[in-house]
Amino acid sequence: MTDSARGSASGAARTLRVGALTRVEGEGALHVEVRNGVPEIIEFNIYEPPRFFEAFLRGRMYTEPPDLTARICGICPVAYQTSACNAIEDACGVTLDPELVALRRLLYCGEWIHSHALHIYLLHAPDFLGAPDVITVARDHRAAVERGLALKKAGNRLQELVGGRSIHPVNVRVGGFYSVPTRADLKPMAEQLRRALDDALATVEWVAGFEFPDLTIDAELLALTGDRYPMEGGAIARSDGPAFGVAEFSDHVRETHVPHSTALHATLDGHQHLTGPLARYALNHELLSPLAREAAAAAGLGAECRNPFRSIIVRAVEVVYAVQEALRIIEDYERPARPYLEVEPRPGVGHGVSEAPRGLLYHRYEIDESGRIGAALIVPPTSQNQAAIEADLARVVLAGEALDDAALTTLCERAIRNYDPCISCATHFLTLRVDRR
């Protein structure tokens, strides 16, 4: 939303303002000051009011973070529940049965399908089609929008089936689930997912046809890796430095507080880094299914993609993968012998990670012998990406000197939306204001 735009492309100094960024999750703004074509101040402001999760988690029981931290984000609650469970199970020295891990991954597939379809079709595609929203897109591209909604719905149904509810699932607990589905319960879901696979492949083809502005990121990439394309857990991988263990996460990724934001800025060993689809793809593309790799190649993606505008293609490829992965898990499904492991508290510290749709999500809990939480630390993907987003904005403003104010403002908003920022998560995130002088 452009509140006002003044100045001109020809002047040495100019000003643009946007009141509140739209088609992002949460409330944020941007402040850019340009003098003689050089951006002097780039601040991606997060004014979402704080909710103090890490403060009120103190004194709660070790069984509570999956339900409590889910409420940080209505779009990626499964990520919060999973990272929380991973951290607490780590603290308590429990390793889940592989059947339970597979079910956790199946639920996570549902969240990826839903969240990515939401971002691709409802939040991001309108940028490429010059429309303010999906309703307007549907006037000219009804079939595409219906396909997107069907895909999103498949993700939601999968979450409801495994998690009980798509927003803030009720069926997740430390140690596993309250109840586990039978093979017969999952069977109808496989039918819906087979149709979703066609929709997912068509989505890759559709978004690959969009026009992408040029932009190259140089931030270091950070993502999980493992035996499979990372989702519900894994080891930490990075593009430049040596890998480190999950327990060392906060030694390397540090959050600092800047005055223009209620979100914390995180850096990797003091440098800007990027997490999310581009990082996951670059560090793990060989782990994608053959069909997802083929779709990526046909869409023009190489071994890595460093243009954030093209992240929509990577998300679409990841949807293909997530649908196939869900089908694989359902095909191989053996109902777990027990829905959950009894997890007894023990004093210590636990670390947990997983790949939220928008990037790596880290949780750390200190618990005492009675299971009471002494301290909690949550590092969401958007606070890790905030510095990289600001760097992109600087590049966009530099390259966009010839654009008029309205066009440049729109491009800045798009540069932010490329990251599917989750502002509610990061608050502990956006309005766009550009001052060109």
Add this chain to the structure above:
Amino acid sequence: MPTLAVWKFASCDGCQLTLLDCEDELLTLAEQVQIAAFAEASSAMVAGPYDVSLVEGSITTASDAQRIREIRSQSTVLVAIGACATAGGIQALRNFADVDEFASVVYARPDYIQTLATSTPASEHVTVDYELRGCPIDRGQLLETLAALLVGRKPRLPAATVCTECKRAGVTCVTVAEGIACLGPVTHAGCGALCPRHHRGCYGCFGPMATPNMGAMIPLLHRDGMSGGDVDRVFGTFNVTQFEAERNKAERNEA
């Protein structure tokens, strides 16, 4: 065409996401109403007044306390959606703590943070016409509310308990059959008895029903294995302000 606006205050976005999760109805709805303001979904913004405003989130800043009054003055019907907007949400745990201490735990520079000492529901600031309970709200209840307002009747939002939903659905009572502690007898209906269907006791995410018998509930929770601290914690989540008020009422009645 009637106009619909969706507003966000302190929240996780899950309740407004529920509108976008109406995959089968979204395009039909958009033919019946003009979505005039919905920042999460659209860059187009039409100035008020609005026929219906959906308000998500709680009031936690001075500027938001002003904004909710402006939205009220622009809206014919105002519907508060979800536990944050109807009860203050989980962030209302600050109401029972020291918010400055909370800020110092989360932020290196708490002086950068502007926040109120309390998280309050929309109804503490303005007149609210309808409330949809839940953390998050139920998609069916949202569609019922929008459909009712479109045809000009009151939405059907039963003020019964989760227990009645369980019985209607024929779900075996987890408390009677297995001794699982469950808040179903005091919790507002609307979810469709989700937790008991998954072999879990209700954890109260729709908040208290209109006349909960807290005095009878709490001994049952103790019987089913909850300690005093467990009881405080299970009521101390997304609807903490409302459950606390009901517990205080029950204690006064006993006294």
